């Protein structure tokens with residue numbers, strides 16, 4: 001199957017490499033075109049614009065930074081809308097809010113095209129190894145048509161019904177994750193300030209009922225102040241912001257998420273936005289130092 005891919009950031013590059021490794025023909029496009037070179041070296045072809053990729057491929061996947069980027073790739077000159085038509089499908093894997101996803105869906109289906117939102121849980125390494133969790137919603141026929149690619153990209157694909165449900169599920173998951181990262185950071189600081197070895201805390205956590213891959217994977221690198229980005233902090237803050245807006249819309253009080261969002265905002269203001277989201281640890285350390 002020939003698959004188009006728009007957006008070769010951390011996730012897009014890893015997913016399209018994985019598709020190539022698994023025998024898919026992939027045509028890629030990225031705003032910064034030089035990022036296509038590595039994919040071309042592994043057998044991909046390049047489209048000059050999102051529209052060109054759509055013209056060439058029956059199914060095209062997008063993996064863009066945020067709502068503005070996801071909308072731009074569809075609606076701007078040379079965008080998806082110029083070539084989408086009956087028989088062609090667009091799958092947006094970007095993490096966006098449900099309003100953005102619905103807007104994209106309506107525009108695509110009004111031209112006779114097919115649309116699936118499919119944000120993913122899991123980061124760079126699961127993307128490289130096809131172990132993502134796919135949260136899809138929209139046109140079931142497109143989900144079925146794309147299932148061979150989705151099965152290569154993820155270890156499990158959920159179909160959640162109408163467009164918007166995938167976006168909402170993804171924001172709920174990342175809201176929980178962002179809160180956990182803040183609490184984890186506070187725990188590491190509290191252990192250290194009260195005379196405990198935070199590395200022992202990691203061992204204790206890993207053996208108990210709140211053990212999880214995030215604490216296990218990020219804890220050791222956080223203690224070394226190593227924040228090489230797998231999931232950029234600026235995207236985690238975007239997800240907190242969008243999840244809080246979903247909370248506003250549904251009158252759900254989320255004081256813990258609001259506090260976590262403030263910490264991520266502070267981290268961005270300190271220039272940590274391109275670091276891994278675990279760099280919020282630096283903000284938590286700072287707050288404890290000054291209190």
Ligand SMILES: NC(=O)C1=CN([C@@H]2O[C@H](COP(=O)(O)OP(=O)(O)OC[C@H]3O[C@@H](n4cnc5c(N)ncnc54)[C@H](OP(=O)(O)O)[C@@H]3O)[C@@H](O)[C@H]2O)C=CC1
Pocket residue numbers: 006007008009010011012030031032035063064065066068069072073093094095096120121122123124230231232235236
């Ligand atoms: N990293 C992770 O662990 C995960 C990320 N996500 C989500 O996936 C999406 C991508 O994340 P990630 O790969 O980490 O992000 P990156 O920041 O690494 O990549 C962002 C991509 O979006 C493109 N882009 C940004 N702005 C525009 C624009 N205005 N027009 C066109 N293209 C644009 C970038 O192009 P350019 O190269 O030109 O800047 C790049 O291809 C985000 O929505 C994120 O929240 C979901 C799960 C995990």
Ligand SMILES: O=CCCC(=O)O
Pocket residue numbers: 095120121122123174231
């Ligand atoms: O959106 C990013 C999710 C990162 C993860 O699930 O580890």
